[in-house]
Amino acid sequence: MVAATTQGWDRRAMKILFKFLLRVVTAFDWPLMIVLLLLGATGLLVMHSAVGGTDWRYADHLRNLLIGLGVMWVVAMVPFQYILKLAVPFYIVGVVLLLGVEFFGSTSKGATRWLNLGFIRIQPSEMLKIAVPLMLAWYFHKRESSLRFYDFFVAGALLIVPFLLIVKQPDLGTALLVFGAGFCVIYFAGLSFKLLIPLMVAGLVGIGGILVYQNDLCQEETDWVVLHTYQKNRVCTLLNPTHDPLGKGFHIIQSTIAVGSGGVYGKGYMSGTQTHLDFIPERTTDFIFAVFAEEFGLYGGVTLLVLYLLLIFRGLAIAIGAPTHASRLLGGALTMVLFVYVFVNIGMVTGMLPVVGVPLPLLSYGGTALVTIGIACGILMSIRHYSPHAET
């Protein structure tokens, strides 16, 4: 007699469990998931070499990857319209916390980035990497039917306020990513190419100018007004790393040697001399690509670029197929942020771009960045997963 009821109960439980499992499995966008898993595996492989065998940082990286994955999975199961509802509060909290950092933040290594809330120390600039594009997507979504030119000014203001607060900390790397994310939303929302192209030309002319006049600009006395001295030093070091081989130039010289000496085929896994003789600073974090390129060579580097390119293509494909304006904008922007991460980081390690603190997604050690990337990918999956329902 008990068996009958338990059987009925069992069946219902099984049904719920099955539904749940189905949801778990379908929540993942499998093409995206496969690329992420491949990158994650590469990350573990390189980390193992970078720390010189098994070490606590290796275990930590594995743990952080799993945390990132968990966060992604949770976000992926949240319907996109709920995520969009979070835009305004998320953005406001982020900006308020940034102001808090400005006035009450704690300083570490010359920059004020952390806010101590008593029980936890947080770095609010990190959450704005998501909050800013989310907010802008929400705004354009709101104004969708009556979009006017002046909306772009409002969007610009929404972007520029947190951007300036982060620049002021100073944290050029994060500021760049936040700006990139917000700018992409505005771009996807339809900022005219007629405006865009002159901006890009101006940027190129500026960079060209610095290259031509580097000798004058890098004198001790020259004050760059908008940039901190250490930021100026980074740019100058990029232009001429041998100028200060003990200090600022060291990173670039050593990572360039590491990448270059890897050659076409690489020196082989675990046999990078630059890495294992301790020549690459920050080799588990921002400079991990140097370890990878030294050991896996040109083939490895190109393969990694292809993997990242697949990630970006898949992201854009999700955005294109998305049902609503907001999800399209956000999906596109988050994807392009991932692109900026990769481009800036590898550009820096190979000596093409100045040293700014941008990690390589899924390879660099560091929990915060992995959580952010987890959220970004989670949102992409949520967009993908809920698009057919939202449409019908």
Added chain:
Amino acid sequence: MFDFKQTDQQQKKRFLLRAGVAAVFAVICFGLLGWRFWVLQVERHESLAARAENNRIAVLPIPPRRGDIFDRNGEVLARNYLSYTLEVVPGRAGNIDEMLNRLTPVVYVSSADQRRFKRRVNESGRYASIVLRNNLNETEAAWFSAHSLRFPGVELRARWVREYPQGKAAGHVVGYVGRISETDVTSLEEQGEIGNYRGTDIIGKKGIEKTYESVLHGKTGFEEVEVTARGKPVRRLRKLDPIPGSNLILSLDMNLQRIAEAAFKDQRGALVAIEPSTGDILAFVSQPSYDPNLFIDGIDVESWRRLNESPDHPLINRPVYGTYPIGSTYKPFVALAALEMNKRRATDRINDPGFFEFGGQRFRNAGSTYFGSIDMHQALVVSSDTYFYSLAPEIGVNALHDFMKPFGFGQITGIDIEGERKGVLPSTEWKRLAYKKREQQRWYAGETVSVAVGQGYNAFTLMQLAQATAVLANDGTYMRPHLVRTIKNPTSGEERLTVAEASHRIPLKTEHIQAVKRALADVTVSGTARQAFVGAPYQTAGKTGTAQVYSLKGAKYQSSAIDERLRDHALFMAFAPVKDPKIAIAVLVENAGWGGSVAAPIARKVFDEWLLRQPKAGIVAR
């Protein structure tokens, strides 16, 4: 250029276009990266591989030798000696505990050293070179060298170690160096100096060692060496010699300094002696002092607790950190203010019945004395409070503030030592800004009365009193007070004076200065300080005072000692000889009561040394 009214379909189409452009952009950028890979890994592969594979070049910093510190006669206050140290790179040393077990029979490493080493391994990571033991003697060094092959990753190094041969004497002046902390790293990074500190593990933390850090440190050199696959250097490729730090020659005279310190016996207090015409600080005492040698290698917990928790607060640099209402020693300056502003002539007499009535309030003389009919001269000699109370409403607090400011009261004097406090030179403006509540922001006329006798809101450092005394002695010319006289470049031998000319001159009438100086001279003849100067073969001008105790905030009073520690501080300011002053001084003895009997005799000892015996020692420097 904008087509705002769009159907969903149009929007989708436009997004498709823009996503396409973005994708093309991404491909182009990645193409750039790929091209960069090609440049590095194919075109420049040979040269870069050569640098990495065959010639593994290590850039080794060569830390510069830190500058020495001398007193004005060439006595050494801080220097370096060569010492052998054992350093370990944990990443190459294998199992740390096992290594230490094998090492201890060869070279003794105390358990305290082992603990500190392990702590620093955790802090610094596996590939930093960490000191395991300092000060190996020749035998130990030789013994280790013979066994060094058994200990990969452990290296014997000779390095400069700082020492302070004077010990406690002038400890607060010299300060100390200590290990570079995370905060130091931050500020070095901000100044772009971090590269210059590679290979250096100490930095100035206090006193002269800190303020002159950039001069003392020098410039780090480096050598590029070829290392084998195991990281052993085999050939030097290029070398850039370090530039040693500059030597500092202090204005301090250690003979005078020791006598001044000894004069305090075991009392707590502070003393600053200045040469008025140059701003040279001749003696700078903060009692009790501490031995800076304790800090060089990181102070041990026991000593730190003893210093930090002592009720005598030996770590506080009293002359620049303690702020006090300076009491009667303020009166000469108030008298000068009254003369300069034509509020009263020196010959004007007032009646002192023992109190001054103002706004229905009675302000009494200290010690319920009364002096009858007195002029300014007598008022200073006997230290009549009533006379100066009566000046207060005439001068007014803001005029007094403006007059005192150029003397340095309530200002940063600019002395070249860190941690100087500003104190308070009261004014109505100051009070408005200092308090939050409206009713507290208002200035009451009665408050001016206390201010005029050096009490009330006045809060000055002893350094400020000494400097103001020197400015008075120097007839209003302000020389920035300094402990370092010259900076000497050890390679070129070039010397540079730190203070070459006056900061500013206060326009004062000679007759007014003379009137005040004459009165102060009489203080040491027939006034409150006469006993201390009996039989002195030179003429001294001075003024005694007492400071009410409520400063040195944060002091943890011990209940058993509380009565003694609430007593007033004894104060004395003076300069000598009266004509052409060679030395100006301010002395403070904590909780010692009255200035004339305790603080003035200390000044006498210092003056005797400097004015009577100084020629012997002084010749060397000039």
